[in-house]
Amino acid sequence: MVAAQxxxxxxxxxxxxxxxxxxxxxxxxxxxxATGVGPRLSRTQPLRISEVAGHGDATRRASTRLVLNGLxxxxxxxxxxxxxxxxxxxxxxxxxxxALAAFEVxxxxxxxxxxxxxxxxxxxxSEGLKSPxxxxxLIGLRGRSMLRGYDDVERRAGESWLDEAxxxxxEVWGDGWLGVAELR
Amino acid sequence: MAKARTRKTSTRRNTGSRKKTSPARRRRxxxxxxxxxxxxxxxxxxxxxxxxxxxxxxxxxxxxxxxVAKFAGKPFRVPSRVFSxxxxxxxxxxxxxxxxxxxxxxxxxxxxxxTKNLAPGRFVWSSGRVRVHLRAFxxxxxxxxxxxxxxxxxxxIIEEIREFPGGREVGAVQIEPEQIGAYYGPNRxxxxxxxxxxxxxxxxxxxxxxxxxxxxxxxxxxxxxxxxAMLANLRAGRVAQGGSTLTQQLVKNFFLTPERTLxxxxxxxxxxxxxxxxxxxxxxxxxxxxxxxxxQRGPTAIHGVGEATRLYFGKKxxxxxxxxxxxxxxxxxxxxxxxxxxxxxxALKRRNLVLELMHEQGxxxxxxxxxxxxxxxxxASISPDxxxxxxxxxxxxxxxxxxxxxxxxxxxxxxxxxxxxxxxxRIAANSLRGGIEQLEKRYPKLKRDDPAKAVQGCxxxxxxxxxxLLALVGGRSYGVSQFDRCTQARRPxxxxxxxxxxxxxxEPVRGxxxxxxxxxxxxxxxxxxxxxxxxxxxxxDRKFNGRVHVREAIERSLNVAxxxxxxxxxxxxxxxxxxxLGIESRLPLVxxxxxxxxxxxxxxxxxxxxxxxxxxxRPETQTIEDLVDASGQTLERRRxxxxxxxxxxxxxLATSLLAGVADRGTAKGVRGTGLRGPIAAKTGTTDGERDxxxxxxxxxxxxxxxxxxxxxxxxxxxxxxxxxxxxxxxVKEATGGRIRGAFMRPKDVESxxxxxxxxxxALPGCPTHHPEYFLAGTAPEQTCPDRPERRRRHxxxxxxxxxxxxxxxx
Numbered sequence: 001m002v003a004a005q006x007x008x009x010x011x012x013x014x015x016x017x018x019x020x021x022x023x024x025x026x027x028x029x030x031x032x033x034a035t036g037v038g039p040r041l042s043r044t045q046p047l048r049i050s051e052v053a054g055h056g057d058a059t060r061r062a063s064t065r066l067v068l069n070g071l072x073x074x075x076x077x078x079x080x081x082x083x084x085x086x087x088x089x090x091x092x093x094x095x096x097x098x099a100l101a102a103f104e105v106x107x108x109x110x111x112x113x114x115x116x117x118x119x120x121x122x123x124x125x126s127e128g129l130k131s132p133x134x135x136x137x138l139i140g141l142r143g144r145s146m147l148r149g150y151d152d153v154e155r156r157a158g159e160s161w162l163d164e165a166x167x168x169x170x171e172v173w174g175d176g177w178l179g180v181a182e183l184r
Numbered sequence: 185m186a187k188a189r190t191r192k193t194s195t196r197r198n199t200g201s202r203k204k205t206s207p208a209r210r211r212r213x214x215x216x217x218x219x220x221x222x223x224x225x226x227x228x229x230x231x232x233x234x235x236x237x238x239x240x241x242x243x244x245x246x247x248x249x250x251x252v253a254k255f256a257g258k259p260f261r262v263p264s265r266v267f268s269x270x271x272x273x274x275x276x277x278x279x280x281x282x283x284x285x286x287x288x289x290x291x292x293x294x295x296x297x298x299t300k301n302l303a304p305g306r307f308v309w310s311s312g313r314v315r316v317h318l319r320a321f322x323x324x325x326x327x328x329x330x331x332x333x334x335x336x337x338x339x340x341i342i343e344e345i346r347e348f349p350g351g352r353e354v355g356a357v358q359i360e361p362e363q364i365g366a367y368y369g370p371n372r373x374x375x376x377x378x379x380x381x382x383x384x385x386x387x388x389x390x391x392x393x394x395x396x397x398x399x400x401x402x403x404x405x406x407x408x409x410x411x412x413a414m415l416a417n418l419r420a421g422r423v424a425q426g427g428s429t430l431t432q433q434l435v436k437n438f439f440l441t442p443e444r445t446l447x448x449x450x451x452x453x454x455x456x457x458x459x460x461x462x463x464x465x466x467x468x469x470x471x472x473x474x475x476x477x478x479x480q481r482g483p484t485a486i487h488g489v490g491e492a493t494r495l496y497f498g499k500k501x502x503x504x505x506x507x508x509x510x511x512x513x514x515x516x517x518x519x520x521x522x523x524x525x526x527x528x529x530x531a532l533k534r535r536n537l538v539l540e541l542m543h544e545q546g547x548x549x550x551x552x553x554x555x556x557x558x559x560x561x562x563x564a565s566i567s568p569d570x571x572x573x574x575x576x577x578x579x580x581x582x583x584x585x586x587x588x589x590x591x592x593x594x595x596x597x598x599x600x601x602x603x604x605x606x607x608x609x610r611i612a613a614n615s616l617r618g619g620i621e622q623l624e625k626r627y628p629k630l631k632r633d634d635p636a637k638a639v640q641g642c643x644x645x646x647x648x649x650x651x652x653l654l655a656l657v658g659g660r661s662y663g664v665s666q667f668d669r670c671t672q673a674r675r676p677x678x679x680x681x682x683x684x685x686x687x688x689x690x691e692p693v694r695g696x697x698x699x700x701x702x703x704x705x706x707x708x709x710x711x712x713x714x715x716x717x718x719x720x721x722x723x724x725d726r727k728f729n730g731r732v733h734v735r736e737a738i739e740r741s742l743n744v745a746x747x748x749x750x751x752x753x754x755x756x757x758x759x760x761x762x763x764x765l766g767i768e769s770r771l772p773l774v775x776x777x778x779x780x781x782x783x784x785x786x787x788x789x790x791x792x793x794x795x796x797x798x799x800x801x802r803p804e805t806q807t808i809e810d811l812v813d814a815s816g817q818t819l820e821r822r823r824x825x826x827x828x829x830x831x832x833x834x835x836x837l838a839t840s841l842l843a844g845v846a847d848r849g850t851a852k853g854v855r856g857t858g859l860r861g862p863i864a865a866k867t868g869t870t871d872g873e874r875d876x877x878x879x880x881x882x883x884x885x886x887x888x889x890x891x892x893x894x895x896x897x898x899x900x901x902x903x904x905x906x907x908x909x910x911x912x913x914x915v916k917e918a919t920g921g922r923i924r925g926a927f928m929r930p931k932d933v934e935s936x937x938x939x940x941x942x943x944x945x946a947l948p949g950c951p952t953h954h955p956e957y958f959l960a961g962t963a964p965e966q967t968c969p970d971r972p973e974r975r976r977r978h979x980x981x982x983x984x985x986x987x988x989x990x991x992x993x994x
Contacts, residue, residue: 090884
């Protein structure tokens, strides 16, 4: 009822030429999006942890810097110590759990990885940090964790999560893995 | 005799010409000419010589075997050392929260005024600026290089950290862990093994100059020195000088008793010769430098230059200066009598004597002698024995005993890096001890003449997300009682068990929870029949409150309402929740379980509350980060372990309830001294006030306090009086009064305005309302005001407002 009233009000008050212009603008925007010329609504620039290194209080910043140190380690398992130390300094830093989850899900203890990923997501939510830019990481890692599952159904579900991550952030998930450089 | 000679002569004649006699025959003939007694004597002597030689040879062989066995085997017992967690310092941190100066001093860093050449292990503390030359931290996986850094302070806050020189900004620095204890063998010998490469030449020179200047040339014993010593002793009329070489001293310490008998001295000399034959000078010197006794530190015997260097100067041997080497060499003669900690004058005098000897023997030049002699004694203040960390060390030892036998722990020189936070441990020990003393002062009837019967207590603190044990004080005095009440005692928990009842009721089963936070509970008289007769729970004040809010029931810790709720949902469900959260003790499935009648240890309670605090993830209790063997190889690395046992939403609701207890309920005293920030807590007082519990957590710390007598008797005060102040003091000092962070609220928890008297969803027009948390989809459907007409009018008003907005804007 409200919608109908809104439309009739609009028709009454807005001249038809203006309505046509608005329609044309909307159509052009849709075409641009579909062809890739305009902004891609579903695509997003995935978050890099270095971008949030300056966020939060002193403890969070120090903790996030330790995460970045860990992400610079080679081989990647050398970074585990830094991620754990980052959690010790700031046990509520979602990025520390995310980095640790990325390692465990892809190369380490899968069960731990899944728990860590959930904890990271929970902390991001509760701190209001769960932005669309972090979604590709969460979705992709969820997919990777399911790919390591035992039954076909789970693996197929994992593939579709991974496809979704690829679609959202092909530059990161194009090869199906989240590398430390891509998270850093 | 004459007859015998005649007979021999005639025999010779009978056998022919003398010219034809062979030399052998002549010798035989001449022996035959010896008198029998002489021959017998000769034989006896030969036999004695043979037997004596045989015995001596066997003795030497036996001593040789002893020498070889000792050198070829494990010559030294090296106790395993336990270290605290490292201190991490970063910009923005209050330096008091890491006790920066105290940490540096305890680690043996020395304050200096020389800013030009600041050596590793030194710091300069000036107004607004601290420059520290951090020592390298040797560790197989988390090695830290030595680096010179400057902390710029604004008040107590570390504004920035920069490298010196260069000024490159540093994000965080790690200060090496502190040793909190060691596991000794029967002799309580503490040593840190060194190789000859790790020892500077001037230390070797100093030791040789004063102890054995001809070490490189003598064969194990030094006859010139022995002769000199004998003369000196004769002149003095007493034993004024020893003639032992380093090798003899080593042999004496390694194999023999300190008794002064000729037999022992002979044995020492023989063994010294054997050692010199068997081993080269470098091996003997290395063994000596690791074995030599450097005095007592409490009950612990300090051996070897490695440990002595750490103890006296807080550094590694390779960092020693000439005058420091001379001091170490000086005190070898009488480690306790010449200890620089006891009498600096005597130690200084002897150190200068060593320096002079070094100069006389051409080991240092005149300039070095003068420069070194002018320097006073600068000693590090390495902290004394662990003291208040001993309960933690005992716990660690019990845990390690599952994988390492006692012999390994006491002699293999393992390095055990623990999770203990040295600063929190100290605060915990002081808070507990001070709190109990205050209690005794306030209630003199609690005092006991026998310390073994005095009121006791314990405090355990944990990081909830990781389960790392940060502090553990198992009693008010380890000297009086080594029984750890936090990990070894199991006591009834009283009301600290109640949250498990509420969690069981708030946790959805088949999609619906038994209660929401808007519900009411019945606090009217209750009787539950059990196998032992009827059970009638009562409240602390022995009154009943009728219909009460869920929040009110837990905030006031109402027994009857809680027992009824537990009975309604089933006691098995309550026990299941408690077990999932981390309680491992036996939980009898009886109605009174809901009020905490089961015996549980404080560390289990800490873990269960840590699970709530971490949003439903149960951590493994961690006491060790990693374990490194004497050769520097990592034996074990304990990783963090997480397991979700409770939905985050349910954990948040429980946290919210406990936050209410801290803000308005029985635990509101935690706010008494201005402690602000998120706190969730629960008091617990058992029947007859025998056990006083207090559990509380912030987003980053959970701590449990228990107070009571070892032989249960009434303390006579509730937990809010006996245990709460200890918790509050501990947390206030631990956090500096500023609690960081917020409790995690997951997205499936919504905040809805409700009308308190009915628990209905409050709409505009509802006279009273306040926000309450619900799992998504569980908020009440009933509304306030609950009239269809009002609801219709409200909807129409909303629509009219929207249309008005449209008209105004389009």
